[in-house]
Amino acid sequence: MMKNLKLVLVLLAIAVFPYSCMVGPKYSKPEQPKTDSFQFGNKTTDTTANVTTLKWSTIFNDDVLIGLIQKGIQNNYDLKIALARLEQAKANLGIAKADLYPSFQYSGQVNSAQTFLQQTSLTANMSWELDFWGKFRHQNKALQSELLATDEARKVVLSTIVSTIAVSYFELRDFDNQLEITQHTLETRQKAYDIINERFKSGYVAELDKVQIEQQVAIAEANIPLIKRQITALENSISVLIGQVPAPIERGKTNNDLLILSTFPTSVPSALLENRPDVKRTELLYRASNERIGVAQAMRYPSFNIAALAGFVSPTIGDLFTDASYLQNIGAGVSGPLFNFGKNKRRVEVNRQIAEENKLVFQKTYLIAISEVENALQNVAMYKEEWTARNRQIVAAQKNYDLSNARYYNGYVSYLEVLDAQRSLFEAQLSLSQLTQKQLSSMVLLYKALGGGWN
Structure with a gap:
């Protein structure tokens, strides 16, 4: 008995010792381009701030839009799929953690015939592969990183859902406004047609004036079903x-009534690593692939195993639980590759190249993130300038139309001038409506590009 106890103590010491031995590379974060500020950012902005803690619900002032986004978060199938993948990653991590500990099994067998080949037995056994080279620990770290990466992927889906619903809503309200503008234009043109048609019948104007305004009525009528189709599709x-x-x-507020928080803290580009879920996800995948290099390297070395068995074995059921039937044993073993034509070495190289690929993906994603912020910052600034110019255009176009209309009915110009002025006003109104939508959308996309708080 004392001999068995000593053997157990020796095996336990062997089991504890290897946790200081791990083969494989240590992780280090890849270097990224350094810059103090964004090219199109506000140079006076506090660069220590970011939008991580700024919740999406605080940047909108439309309860209907907020309600739609909340429905999307609760019911969207892409987000449900992302959550299912997250639970799957948690389960995989739990499976891998179990490999660090011994496994226990039991078995029992009853036979009516008294034979030593098929004896009655009731036994329990334990087997344990020691993590001498860190194979299981590397695997666990890899799965932990993949679990975190899956959660970041969920955040990517969440940010996409929130921003897509918001932008789609702005586009929907833009089409509503375009429909209203078109219907008003049609009404104005129809009234003008009725007047000119009566004047044509009375011989005061030429048929050319009549067919010109008739054409413009038809153009406005044709735009209405097009806009309605776009509304239904949205x-x-x-x-x-x-x-x-x-x-x-x-529907809630119109785009003209909607307000979006127009100033976001634009932290330095390196802070994107702390904000953008897509950047964090790719870095975590690189970290996971780096850990799997250690798994592959550990497979090149011997594996150490401990096994134990205890129970009762007897030719007859009646003698099963006697002292003579009791059996116990404990032992250790080692096994490892001897010669496999370089397969294990190449497995390490394959994992090194996978890690290198993931590192390049991470670096590329980082640069794309900076580029998206630069584009979003420029869009926000330029849409504001363009909107101001278009608004001045509408004021001038409206005055031009009123003057042309008055000049026509006083007989100074042909109706062609009135039509040209009316067409310019119509196009300017539609352009301003679209720009209002783009302004609102650009704010949302800037918030998303900066890694806004989508949790």
Whole structure:
């Protein structure tokens, strides 16, 4: 008995010792380009601040839009898929953690015949592969990184859902506004047609004036079903995003009444690593692949195993639990590769190249993130300037139309001038409506590009 106890103590010492031995490279974060500020950012902005803690619900002032986004977060199938993948990653990590500990099994067998070949038995056994070279620890670290990367992927899906619903809603309200502008233009043109048609019948104007305004009425009429089709398509798209069957979407404020927080803290580009979930995800995948190099290297070395068995074995059931039937044993073993034509060495090289690929993906994602912020910052600034110019254009176009209309009815110009002025006003109104939508959308996309708080 004392001999067995000593053997157990020796084996336990061997089991504890290897946790200081781990083969494989240590992780180090890849270097990234350094810059103090964004090219199109506000140079006076506090660069220590970021938008991580700024919740998406605080940047909108439309309860209907906020409600749609909340429905999307609750019901969107892409987000549900991402959550299912997160739970799967948690389960895989739990499976891998179990490899660090011994496994226990039991077995029992009953036979009516008294034979030594098939004896009655009730035994329990233990087997344990010692993590001498860190194979299981590297695997666990890899899965932990992949679990965190899966959570970052969930955040990417979440940010995409929130921003897509918001942008789609702005586009929907833009089409509503375009429909209203077009219907008003059609009404104005129809009234002008009625007047000119009566004047044509009375012989005061030429037929050319009549057919010109008739053409413009038809153009406005043709635009209405086009806009209605676009509205239906957007409503169906938003319905899918919020996880419901296609149905009309509730409206809130118009784009002209909507306000979005227009100033976000634009931290230095390196802070994107702390904000952007897609950047964090690719870095975590690189970290995981780096750990798997250690797994592959550990497979090149011998593996050490401890096994133990205890139980009762007897030819007859009646003698099963007697002292003579009791059996116990404990032992250790070693096994390892001897010669496999370089397969294990190449496995290490394969994992090194996978890690290198993931590092390059991480670096590329980082640069894309900076580029997206630069584009978003420039879009926000330029859309503001363009909107101001378009608004001045509408004021001038409206005055031009009023003057041309008055000049026509006083007989100074042909109706062609009135039509040209009316067409310019119509196009300017549609352009301003689209720019209002783009302004709102650019704010959302800037918030997303900066890694806003989507949690």
